Amino acid sequence: MRSALVTGGAGFIGSHLVNALVEDGRRVTVLDDLSTGRWENLFGALNHGVRLTPGNVTDPHAVARALTAERPDTIYHLAAQIDVRHAVADPIHDAVVNLIGTLTLLQAAQRHGVRRFVLASTGGAIYGEADVLPTPESAEVRPASPYAASKAAAESYLDLYRTLFGLSTLSLRLSNVYGPRQNGAGEAGVVAMFCAAARAGHPVTVFGDGGQTRDFLYVDDVVRAFMAAGERPVTGCVNVATGRETTVLAVAQELGLRVRHAPERAGEVRRSCLDPSRAAAALGWAARVAFTDGLDRTLTSMAPATRRAPVASVAP
Ligand SMILES: NC(=O)c1ccc[n+]([C@@H]2O[C@H](COP(=O)([O-])OP(=O)(O)OC[C@H]3O[C@@H](n4cnc5c(N)ncnc54)[C@H](O)[C@@H]3O)[C@@H](O)[C@H]2O)c1
Structure with missing residues (x-):
């Protein structure tokens, strides 16, 4: 049986993704520090053997624990500091979670033979005030906040781990996601x-x-994009939007x-x-x-x- 690690799996988008992976017959490990997520979000999935690992993505020991028990082939990295105003007030904390956390996971992924690494990035923030609408992935990245800057830097590390170490990586640039369980x-x-x-x-x-x-993008559509991203060997970044x-x-x-x-x-x-054309061509995905x-x-x-x-x- 295939296995996946979902960081931030107790959060809004992560908990919907965990449900979908379980329905698809995967064993799922969740790594979450519950800073904004709640285990209650996963009640529906707990009967299906989801492994809950409390811990911080910046902690190499917690990450190693999450990767050793079920030996996941895919990491869906959704854990993040997502509050833009907090990022402005405390950009160092934002960078520690969003950048160092991603780097900690990438390093562990390489060591543990993980096949695929998918990052939840942000299209809503990363392009800033864009010149072209809908904005394609080729547009200049103009982070307008520390949150967007830390996500852009995390994307760069995904690209580096692909070129330096051959890890298959993809950043999904999500637009503004909404749906049940959102805080x-x-x-x-x-x-x-x-x-x-x-x-x-x-x-x-x-x-x-x-x-x-x-x-505005409904959460079920986002989950389908993550499922497709886990399966197809697409690399770089892809907008996920309507x-x-x-x-x-x-x-x-x-x-x-x-x-x-x-x-x-x-x-x-x-x-x-955001322009979702690449998602359609590369992932066979469109918002429904x-x-x-x-x-x-x-x-x-x-x-x-x-x-x-x-x-x-x-x-x-
Ligand atoms: N909601 C949106 O519209 C949107 C848009 C673009 C990108 N994203 C990205 O999607 C991902 C999920 O966002 P969400 O809206 O579900 O937010 P959320 O706050 O509901 O989920 C984030 C989860 O990560 C966990 N977490 C935070 N810091 C952690 C840490 N250091 N270690 C371990 N776990 C930690 C939280 O407890 C929470 O369960 C994030 O990476 C976010 O940047 C979201």
Whole structure:
């Protein structure tokens, strides 16, 4: 039976990926320090022999433990510091987790004979204010935050481990992912926050005019991209996105929310939308879930909440 390691597997995207791998008949090890993830996210998968390894991806001993028990052939590396504002406040911590953590895993992957290494990178942040929309992978990388810079550096190390050591590596540049189990405080929490507000009957605060655009991608589509990425010998980087722009205001309107406007925030990217052509050609992948369907599914998954009115913003 084939085996995979999912770092960050107790988090939002990681837990959906673990479910899909288990359904595909894989043995799965999860390495997670629970800084933002929760073991409860994996309840559905626990009966299927998922091995939970508490630990930090920057700790070589924890990483070695996660790799020795089941000897995974593939690493899906999703563990990360994902909070853009925290990255600005503490770029060293961001770099330690996102860069040193990736490097720790790459080194261990090489030592343990891992076949394939797939990184969750970010297309939403890495291109900054792009000249071309939808933005292709050939566009200049212009990190607008320490978070984007640490992801870009991690991508470079994946390329290096491929050329220096022959490890098969791929970086998936995800757009703004949303869906059930997302924590509203994350990189792309605007949909999660708006859905929580819709459930609670609260208004939302939008910074600026709400005309900022994002390429919103449903989590099930992202999971299919990771599954394809594990199987195909594609290297370099691939955008995983819909190629469609949606304004923040349109999300609020779709959910019937009352909107309060607050002054624009400095450093926020105005428009973000990624060209998914390479994913179609190289991975045979395309987004399938329409935004309105994805919103419905996300709303349905949320228990009626009693949170105070959330403040909505989109990350730079
Ligand atoms: N959500 C998005 O829209 C989006 C967009 C682009 C890229 N990504 C990337 O996808 C990945 C998953 O993001 P998510 O939205 O599911 O976030 P998440 O916070 O729900 O998941 C991250 C997981 O990593 C774990 N983790 C964090 N630091 C760790 C460490 N040092 N050691 C071990 N585990 C650690 C957390 O506990 C959590 O379970 C991240 O790499 C993120 O950068 C997400």
